[in-house]
Amino acid sequence: MSESTPSTGASSLLRVAVGILAQDGKVFVTRRFPDSHQGGKWEFPGGKIEPGENTLSALKRELREELGIEVQDARAYMQVRHEYHDRHVLLDVWRISRYQGTPHGREGQEAKWLSCAELPQLDFPEADRPILRRLWLPPLYLISDSRRFGKDGFLAPLECALKAGARLVQLREPHMPPDEFEDYARLIAGLCHRHGAQLLLNAEPEWVSRCDADGAHLNGKRLAQYASRPLDDHFWIGASCHNAEELHQAERVGADFAVLSPVSPTSSHPGAAPLGWEAFSRMCADVNLPVYALGGMRVQDLARARQAGAQGLAMVSQIWGANSIEQAVTALSSN
Template identity: 45%
Template structure:
């Protein structure tokens, strides 16, 4: 069965809202909401296909677009490759040129809409920012909380409280305070034993590679309403993460780092290869800085993650 190549767009308005279209009842997956787009013709460039489809469907012409995520999905009756781009600027006023209903929704509201199964990773990618901040080791509780406060003021929308050397009780106290700081501003990801999950219902959870391997083949440990991430370093770990249904991963180390001098860097070419078959958003970690976001998008990543290079000085 030939895989159908589809160009799709996550279109963001100036206010950050995202444009959705409803599929006609008589089409495949009819009646569900989708990100606008359509088939790439043989020999056609993806960007050209996207521009053509958005003009035909919505009467707009994209003026700023970048790769967001590629998703391969097998339905019982067809196989698709969704080549998704983020469109951040366009000319024209979007309207349902083919009579389809449209809706502008906030990223947070995306979870309230029903999409085809292949769109689940796109919904995650549309809701996630391009940077993922991980807290540095060796800081006291007050230093961590001050840094988190500054990071939030600087616009960080996703951060992980990582403090492997702190005693469990102290980590939990800081986690409770950090959740208070992040409420309504950013998504906080915690690390630790899965027995803690119910104690922090507002937090997402970031699994270590060891936790991922230990629960190999196991069910997703928390509800679909909460963010679940995992640390990955190989094709095998990416496969385990996909099997568990995580929402996103970190893939590392891209380059040599001072914090893990013994770890063999993957390099950009291998990262691109690993992400080819991976359908979830991935943040690249290890020897990268916020300036590498563009390069990360080009190899198929959601963005970049970091510790020192991202921590407010």
Template identity: 40%
Template sequence: MHVMAGVLVDGAGRILIAQRPPGKHLAGMWEFPGGKLEPGEAPLAALERELDEELGIAVDPLSFVDLIRVPWNYGERAMLLEAVVVRAWSGEPRALDAAAIAWRLPHDIDPAMLAPADRPILAALWLPEHYPITPADASVATASTLVRAALARGERLVQWRLPGVAQDDARAGAAALLPEVARFGAQLMLSRDIDGARQLGTGVQLSSVQLRELTERPLPLGQLVGASCHDPDELALASTLGCDFATLSPVDATQSHPDAPPLGWPRFAKWAENASLPVYALGGLGPADLAVAKMHAAQGVAGISAFCA
């Protein structure tokens, strides 16, 4: 079942969500308005029709921007949920087919209130395009300086990865940075340290080994969980576990893992398009690769050396 979802964004940056009415599957939960394609109907035409029927508005297709495609299974019901950002329409949205509608800033929406298939859409809305990672050989002092520089230049999601530093020292360094991270409205992700993330209230980036060992999401919704993936099976595990996003690597050859065969962009795009969560391209990449990455279904680019100059 192919379903289109419209992410209406107003001039204040708020997005519209709709509550599913009584008697429907997942009644009471919130979602992005839209609906399934009719036989022979083109996806964007279906979105126009659905938003007219559900909200009473006429949307401008010239304002459409593809956001994310989410393959999803509700039990035995398989669907492809395709989300499109809509920035121009005529008419005032009304709850014609929903219990209620509401305008909310993306960061003010609790993911738990959304239908599960709609949560990756919310993540794709507020996750940034860059995901810098601290160098593996950095000290706490050096990594702290790099994080502060990243925040100052506009980065809003940073992975705190210090494998050569004692865990307690790495946690203390992260704790010292958190007031500045919060002041910039950013997120710090602890690499592999689930207990540290719980203690500090940060996010965590899971290794592929952790991904295969865990049986449930390690942090509550609202605390970001990322997953380091290298193939479609790991991407599927990340989705099943309820991770908010993944990195997929290596796209290109890297200095840190010179023996790992690169995926290349065509394979990356194929795997990312079939994933059910936002995916960052990682491996030999930097900010200059963002446009290419976005053309190949990436949320954005992640990297180490190219982000730490």
């Protein structure tokens, strides 16, 4: 990825086209030359957008030069702004869906295919961190329900889900007093971490560190309070949304993902009018943010959700009430 210093000075915005090539659960990455900016680090291939050049044209040119492939089809995936000490970059990231040729380090750079689980083990530039996080996001976002099972009783189904492959959990227990929630959060965080899962707290963001959690999930009230991201990039930020305005607010505060609900009728909110898949799809397309579908979701809805632009499903009652939690989680986590 060519990131030469802009001639107009270090404070100028450097626009970079970035391509995500994914195949059989793996992503193609390359290593920067030692004498380049962020030298020696790994990256997603791409390069600087020249004046007067549109992003897709730049992406096709860069991947032809760097990887020896001809991009035939690609879609916008996300944008990332980042300020280094010597430059301000905008990464315009596209997901490559069709190309000709075999990608390789055409300019002599090291290159390889890696799974999304392997990517964080490499040294990437700071600007690439949001891309890594989005690629890691699983198709299933679990939301706790200890009120139904009891605090101790909920541990067994949660551990079943974690053993089956669940990797992202929200602890949402609004009925618990603060002290009780804090103690329970530490317990659940330990259980999640033993199975390689991440835990987000539906609580004040400052609780995250003291509970050893991995991030915060902002409900509608908390989401409206913030003008910027309430935690640094080492933590996750999720957001609950019910309309386009709240989705845009989640985008403005720098949330890593949003949950949009209710998509279908749900027994937990019987008076809420469902959005339906058409409205859900329209809202997803209007934000540069991964969105999970919530509300009346069933295991068999994953394919429909993805067709509508969802990252995956967020689930509460249907997943914990499944006859076999292991089978349900395995089916979702393997997609």
